[in-house]
Amino acid sequence: MGGVFSNEIGSTKDDVENFLSYLKLAEGGDFNGQYNLGYCYQNGIGTTKDEEKAFQWYMKSAEGGNSDGQLLLGYCYHYGIGTTKDDEKAFQWNLKSAKGGNRNGQFNLGFSYHHGVGIKKDEKKAFQWYLKSAKGGNSNGQFNLGFSYHYGIGTKKDEKKAFQWYLKSVEGGNSNGPFGLGNCYDNGIGTTKDEEKAFQWYLKSAEGRNSDE
Structure with missing residues (x-):
């Protein structure tokens, strides 16, 4: 799934x-604070890393309707972070996040439908959620929408x-x-053939992949 973590x-x-x-x-019941606290515990920011506490605080945030908390709770279920891996629960929380307008949740939902992760494969629904995500500015959604077209x-x-959507994804990094x-x-x-431009973009791709390693 699309990552949102440092x-x-x-x-x-x-x-x-x-x-x-x-x-x-x-502790005062602020759902956004619960999400941020979970993020700190997950990544060891300002405290000792504790994935179980991260999961617990994401759960509180998610149950309170915070779409970011729902997104990261789905992430925890998908990868088994602080809890047992469960792709069906991951799907359900991504669905809640996506319906709440979270563009990352929308991408994850599209990915789940595309590849049949935690739900029956449905390419039409995958396309619909990629489209929502892409229009919201998610670069992974933009790339996958381009791929779908x-x-x-x-x-x-x-x-x-x-x-056009590949280009937007590049503009989004x-x-x-x-x-x-x-x-x-x-x-x-979808454009005029141009070997020089092709070479330049392949070069950028290679340089980007090397910098990620």
């Missing part, structure tokens, strides 16, 4: 102060729209987008 970070004085502030809010997955094949654009220019998919 790596564990060494705590600074500000991190500790923020953690204590979130703890106070969370490119290959006619869950929708009618449309190479011009594929190219998506790491897969440059390869998609390179492929379009290389093969004249």
Whole structure:
């Protein structure tokens, strides 16, 4: 699924102060504070890393209707973070997050329908949720929407729209987008064939992948 997490970070004085502030809010019933507290516990920000506590606070936040809490609770269930792995529960919480307008939840829901994770595979529904996510500005959703138009997955094949959404994903910083654009220019998919532009985008793709390693 699309990731929304940073790596564990060494705590600074500000991190500790923020953690204590979130703890106070969370214990007072603030759903956003509960989400932020869960994030701190998951990533060891301002406190010792504790995935079980992260899961517990995400649960409280999610049950209170916080779409980010619902998203990360789904993430925990999907990867077995602080709880037993359960893709069906992951799907249900991603669904709640998506219906709450969370663009990352919408992408995750599209991915679940696309690949049959925790739910029966349904490419039309996958396309619909990718579209919502993409329009909301999620670069993973934009890339996967381009991919769907490119290959006619869950929708009618449309190479011009594929190219447009690959381009949007690149503008949003998506790491897969440059390869998609390179492929379009290389093969004249939704745009005029241009080997020089293809090479430049393939190069950007390669450089991006090397920097991720």
